[in-house]
Amino acid sequence: MQDATHYDVLGIPRTAGPDEIRRAFRREARRHHPDMNDGATSSRYLAIAQAYEVLSDPAERRSYDATLRTPAASRSRSPGGRSGRVFTTAPRPERDPEPVWPHPTDPMPAPAGRVHLKGPAPARWWFPVLGLALVVGALFVPDLWVQGLAVVVGAALIGVFVRRRGRLVPAVPAHEARTTRSWGEPGTGCAAGTEPLRGSPDVCRNTAQVLTAELGDIPGLRVFHGVRIPDAGVVDHVLVCGGKVAVVASRETATPSLGWWRGRISGGTTEEAPVSLDTVRRTNSALGSVNVAGWILVYGPGATVSNRGAPPYVRLQTAGRGIGEIRNWLLADNDARVVDRVLLHRLTELLVTDEDR
Template sequence: MPVHVPSHYEVLGVPVTANESEIRRAYRRAARAHHPDHGGDVVEFRRVTLAFEVLSDPKARAAYDRSYFTSAPQRESPQPGSAAPTGAGTFTARAAPRSGGQRNLAGEPAVYVPPFAPGSVPLLPAEIAARAEHGVPRRRGLFGADARIQREQRTAALIRRRVLTAIPSARLLNGLRSPADSTHIAHAVLAGYRLALVDSMLVPRGNYAWDGEHLIHGSRVVAPPRLADQVRYFQNLFPELNVQGYILVQTPDEALHEPVIDVRRGAEGLIEPLNAAKFLRELTFFLSSGPQPNAVFIPALARLLTGLH
């Protein structure tokens, strides 16, 4: 099971929304508590110092946030036989076994992990963690921006109406930066310990064939968005989550069962494009069938929010 690596925010005990003065005050408190001259631990003091060096520099902090907390990580080699730090993320991304009479928790009210407690400083303020949707489609480039924004708005609206209402813990994030390059991920949906990355495409109505790489409609051959690499990147960044990718195929009239997509025998490879009906069915099942689907996992949500455009 992956050992939780505390972020710079956790080391200083501040939320990801903390301003410069809040970070400085938190550093002074932590430095006094862990300074070796006052009987503190050298390793912890080193962590506090590194955290302050990064978060007190606007450019370094922005780069750290863009990396989803993986640059200058707070890693220390564990001693043999040592336990994971308190609050360690030891969840693995596996579907919970179900017995015939076990109810699905996905429709239950959301619970927060770790819970908000009086006197504690969470990574996210409660009012931000409670929002079901974060971020908006952003204009990128000079050509086709309006079409992309319209498509992403339609995708966000579909998820908002049909997924967020069914799974109270689900959190929709629009416009994430890629951890690998300057590209973006249109949408991400986090519920429990599962994360879905979503992109979309717009095609005319009709019957299509999926051969594992392209959508084929008569003589028309269309390559879907390349989302598989981003899924791998995010899975490496969030080993405590199960990350999957989904490509929604839209038509101009927004019919749920259009276009009709026939999957050819042996078609494997890239992420299969789905019409709206199949997309909603598979996305909802994925998010609701994981362990603790009614949980809002605050550490993961906080990291994702720093990656918004």
């Protein structure tokens, strides 16, 4: 059914109205649903869902009909579920509850400027020493005004030290936070998946190279490989940029069409997603007040994906398009020149170590 149109998939003429399209979708969906066929026709079901997604939207249908009127050699195949667009518009809430993320077609430029470090100001050791010296020295000064001023300043320095000392938060040293761009070893803790997705250290290492090449010009971007999220397992890559955190898993697939079914990855068979809504929530809980989103990048010849029915804040995408989406999301409404040293320190504590392997 390589050359079949969406109308052929639903078994309707090109002049079919909205009601006829809806009835045809329900009929074909019941007939080819994976639960009714032991998962054997899941790819057929995804094709039916994609056809209904396009034909039920008047604007999408007009655009698709226009491609049918062009010569076959000039038609561009759709890599996703919305006629080839890269998530440039917000989907209808009643049909697809995905979050509205700004994903322009063209990559947004990285902001220029130096990296700004964010973190707690340490309580210097000389604060109490100088404060105590001022208090003791005031005892030998005859002028009462000078004595009083010395005692006040000395007590203030000692008070600042005591107050900050009780609230000190560990942080990555400023030099390390400014110069180090990545932590951890790519492929560490990459759990092998099953069909339709398989994970391997080689795929994780390849993704790490692509992330460095395509996103390396973002000033505040820092990347962690092999991070153990509490109660959520190990994730392949965690990208930190300003106030945003992207959790990324990379997998290879031999299945041409991948989609979602009840929060699981579907493509011939179904399996747990390597990044889920639960992963996003637990990452946010572990790291504090940051904006977290997740991506599953897939490699495979001719692979296509659909995010219809995907959980919020998680995207399934081919590797090339996924890197562009991550870049645009990180740079949109975010100061990409800020490096949070406290956040980096927390992630270094969560890195998979030799004992964890």
